[in-house]
Amino acid sequence: MPGGSEQDLVVPGHPVPRRSLDRDARLVAPELLGKVLVHGGRAARIVEVEAYAGGEDPASHAFRGRTARNAVMFGPPGHLYVYFTYGMHWCANVVCGPDGGASAVLLRAGAPLAGVDEMFGARPAARRERDLCSGPAKLCQALGIDGSANGDDLVMAGGVVLVDDGTPPPHHPGVSARIGISAGQEHPWRWFVPGDPNVSRPSARRP
DNA sequence: CGTTTGATGCTCT
DNA sequence: GAGCATCAAACGG
Numbered sequence: 001m002p003g004g005s006e007q008d009l010v011v012p013g014h015p016v017p018r019r020s021l022d023r024d025a026r027l028v029a030p031e032l033l034g035k036v037l038v039h040g041g042r043a044a045r046i047v048e049v050e051a052y053a054g055g056e057d058p059a060s061h062a063f064r065g066r067t068a069r070n071a072v073m074f075g076p077p078g079h080l081y082v083y084f085t086y087g088m089h090w091c092a093n094v095v096c097g098p099d100g101g102a103s104a105v106l107l108r109a110g111a112p113l114a115g116v117d118e119m120f121g122a123r124p125a126a127r128r129e130r131d132l133c134s135g136p137a138k139l140c141q142a143l144g145i146d147g148s149a150n151g152d153d154l155v156m157a158g159g160v161v162l163v164d165d166g167t168p169p170p171h172h173p174g175v176s177a178r179i180g181i182s183a184g185q186e187h188p189w190r191w192f193v194p195g196d197p198n199v200s201r202p203s204a205r206r207p
Numbered sequence: 208c209g210t211t212t213g214a215t216g217c218t219c220t
Numbered sequence: 221g222a223g224c225a226t227c228a229a230a231c232g233g
Binding site: 208 | 221222223224226227228229230231232233
Binding site: 050052059060061083085086087088089091093106108125135136137138178179180181182 | 223224225226227228229
């Protein structure tokens with residue numbers, strides 16, 4: 001197959017165009033449902049996302065301005081913002097537009113598509129396939145994404161890549177408030193694929 | 208089954 | 221020093 005890249009062997013498709021990400025995260029987020037996150041030989045279809053609206057959103061890491069940690073959010077769209085939290089977990093976001101606006105989409109859950117054996121190896125606690133990517137930190141652990149992927153260009157091969165394999169987003173996605181935040185709970189900026197078993201479950205207590 | 212609690216360390220005040 | 225865009229083990233019914 002002439003011109004075939006290694007990524008084509010993992011999942012057929014093409015990188016998500018950067019221009020489609022150069023909009024506010026609240027518009028991009030539901031469009032990312034169904035897209036495929038690829039890292040090496042592992043891939044997962046995105047089934048749950050949350051939008052963080054930059055400087056105007058009290059829940060956003062960018063709310064209090066640019067710092068060393070959130071610098072990638074203030075850069076151009078189409079890059080990956082990876083942060084470390086709770087002393088042990090990595091979480092990944094797609095930086096959206098406009099450039100400098102610091103809006104981003106948190107990737108909260110995915111359906112395992114490729115490299116499932118590697119995912120189980122990376123996540124010893126997982127017993128079933130639905131335990132592999134059903135949370136933002138689980139997704140990163142399963143795909144082997146950590147701080148070294150911070151700033152990766154999702155449109156370019158070589159690191160973490162966002163791929164469109166032709167699967168459309170759901171016509172009527174599920175919508176709810178965002179999970180795990182203290183400020184900004186009034187905004188319904190979480191979207192998910194209804195009925196998908198990989199969508200994260202509310203971990204009981206939510207005051 | 209559903210709910211509670213401990214882990215663990217970086218980031219910003 | 222407080223808080224954190226979380227997870228999984230432990231606990232109780």
